[in-house]
Amino acid sequence: MAHFTKATSVKDWLNQRLAIEKVEKVMASEYWIPKNINFLWAMGMILVVTFVLLLVSGIFLLMYYVPTVDEAFDSVNYTIMREVDFGWLWRHVHGVAASVVFLIIYIHMFTGIYYGSYKKGREMIWISGMLLFVAFSAEAFSGYMLPWGQMSYWAGMVITNLFSGGSLHANFLVEWIRGDYVPAQAFLGRFFMLHVLLIPVAIMGLIGLHFAALRIPHVNNQDGGEIDFDVESKKYLDGDKAGSKVMRFANDFMSKDMMVVGIFLIFFFYLVFYNYGFAMDAVNFDPADGLKTPTHIYPEWYFLWSYEILRPFNIDLGLVLFGFAQVIFVFLPFIDRSPNSIPANRRGTAFKVWFWLMLSNMIVLTAMGKLPPEGMFSAIGLVSAILFIVQWLALPIITSMEKKV
Amino acid sequence: MENNNRRGFMGKAFGAVAAVGAVGSLVAMKKTWDPLPSVKAAGFTTLDMSIYAEGVMVTEKWRGKPIFVLKKSERLMAQEKGNAAAEARNIKIGNDNFMVAIGLCTHLGCIPAFRKDEGNFLCACHGGMFDASGLVLKVPPPRGFDIPPFKIEGNKLVLGEVGPEWQAMKDNGVTL
Structure with a gap:
């Protein structure tokens, strides 16, 4: 047994058993962050806070939600919304956070692309981040099933049908996923389980991996410059705080981080209290009906861009391109052949145009996905979808021609 | 050396038992998700x-x-x-x-x-x-x-x- 002495304080008692001082240094006061960053570096903390909001509001919803096809709709729209004191608060926090979390994820992603934060040893940060995106998408989709309204049912129908693989007609797979010929009790039960247990556990594991991936390469900075963290942190600890290129995670960086989180929370609760409607589709306030399709079925806004890539083509080509769009971001660190890990605007015209075109094209795809697939919108959607694919196919070529800066 | 051989054998034996268990539980999990007879x-x-x-x-x-x-x-x-x-x-x-x-x-x-x-x-x-x-x-x-x-x-x-x-x-x- 290790040697223990009589503790001189509670802190000392804990220190002997849990090494809390050491842990605090490793995790916070001697975890080094570059000084050369801006507010976009706070998105990670905003995501952590939003995840906690989802978890806490979810726990309260879980206590009244009933996962059966007969009662689910009323347990949400009557019990939680009308009977439970402040039930509306948990629901609106949960719904708004589920929507806003994707906005922040997209900002976080495009910040990473812009500053080249997926290169030079940061590949695992990017990959674990994209796995988190997949897990969050699955979490959002499974959660969307639970109120068992018309959009829940029909989104469930359409998305599970994707697994028939178009001309492969793998209906057995679709029926296996549903546990029935159509989405029904078995379907609701398993998606409830996925939403409240399996996927959240996976998300928490992936968040751990995402943070761990950050330890060795450290956070990127605004110029993409390489920083010798050993030298710079020594300078800081020796007293040259102004001359050092780095600062402590806590409390230096955290104080600014939480400032941005504060601004975000004001915006967030403004939405929760005054503008929650965008996260609550009117169609989903009709109970699920397997014999009536709503006139327009569209996913929540954060899935629209990929939905629009599925839509203009015949089923097989659509599925192939949709699958391509889903996975291609994961491979970004390997598709980008350029040695430069600096902001997109300084990497030469080709990549600069590529970045801004990709960002604006995804916004166009999102807009077109929301509009009915008719006339002009069909045409714009088709062009945008093709442009998206072409841009990714062109990326290895334009990045390998890029000059070293 | 002899000890390592024994450890290697134990490792393989455990691997075999675990593989049988893994396959068995995968079958059970797959079947649990099948449509019910009543359906x-x-x-x-x-x-x-x-x-x-x-x-x-x-x-x-x-x-x-x-x-x-x-x-x-x-x-x-x-x-x-x-x-x-x-x-x-x-x-x-x-x-x-x-x-x-x-x-x-x-x-x-x-x-x-x-x-x-x-x-x-x-x-x-x-x-x-x-x-x-x-x-x-x-x-x-x-x-x-x-x-x-x-x-x-x-x-x-x-x-x-x-x-x-x-x-x-x-x-x-x-x-x-």
Whole structure:
């Protein structure tokens, strides 16, 4: 047994058993962050806070939600919304956070692309981040099933049908996923389980991996410059705080981080209290009906861009391109052949145009996905979808021609 | 060295036991997600075909899915004359011709709406269109409406049971 002495304080008692001082240094006061960053570096903390909001509001919803096809709709729209004191608060926090979390994820992603934060040893940060995106998408989709309204049912129908693989007609797979010929009790039960247990556990594991991936390469900075963290942190600890290129995670960086989180929370609760409607589709306030399709079925806004890539083509080509769009971001660190890990605007015209075109094209795809697939919108959607694919196919070529800066 | 050999053997032995257990539990997990016997047993619907009026599209229900039933009018029959693909899809009961099909778009399973004036179906999800026989007028749907397995019994139609007429349709590639 290790040697223990009589503790001189509670802190000392804990220190002997849990090494809390050491842990605090490793995790916070001697975890080094570059000084050369801006507010976009706070998105990670905003995501952590939003995840906690989802978890806490979810726990309260879980206590009244009933996962059966007969009662689910009323347990949400009557019990939680009308009977439970402040039930509306948990629901609106949960719904708004589920929507806003994707906005922040997209900002976080495009910040990473812009500053080249997926290169030079940061590949695992990017990959674990994209796995988190997949897990969050699955979490959002499974959660969307639970109120068992018309959009829940029909989104469930359409998305599970994707697994028939178009001309492969793998209906057995679709029926296996549903546990029935159509989405029904078995379907609701398993998606409830996925939403409240399996996927959240996976998300928490992936968040751990995402943070761990950050330890060795450290956070990127605004110029993409390489920083010798050993030298710079020594300078800081020796007293040259102004001359050092780095600062402590806590409390230096955290104080600014939480400032941005504060601004975000004001915006967030403004939405929760005054503008929650965008996260609550009117169609989903009709109970699920397997014999009536709503006139327009569209996913929540954060899935629209990929939905629009599925839509203009015949089923097989659509599925192939949709699958391509889903996975291609994961491979970004390997598709980008350029040695430069600096902001997109300084990497030469080709990549600069590529970045801004990709960002604006995804916004166009999102807009077109929301509009009915008719006339002009069909045409714009088709062009945008093709442009998206072409841009990714062109990326290895334009990045390998890029000059070293 | 000898000890390491023993450890290696123990490791392999454990690996073998664990592999058997893993395969077994995967089988159990897969089977747990299969449709329940009660779900499968409820998969038959009988329709009385004498009650339908000409040219009126009626939606029935089979295995939780909508079934489109359209008794074809003489005008419709005249229109599709010579169109072998459309004629092959007709279900003859007595002297009447019916379009009976699973009312789900073959693209991703939304229910297309019947437009009485145009005499065709439009899917709101992705803009697919079908004619009165259930054939595709406009993509993305990859094929016409699927025809559910049926068996003709007098003027009744049993959905979920395979009769010779349906088997012939399947063999000829009229439906999946």
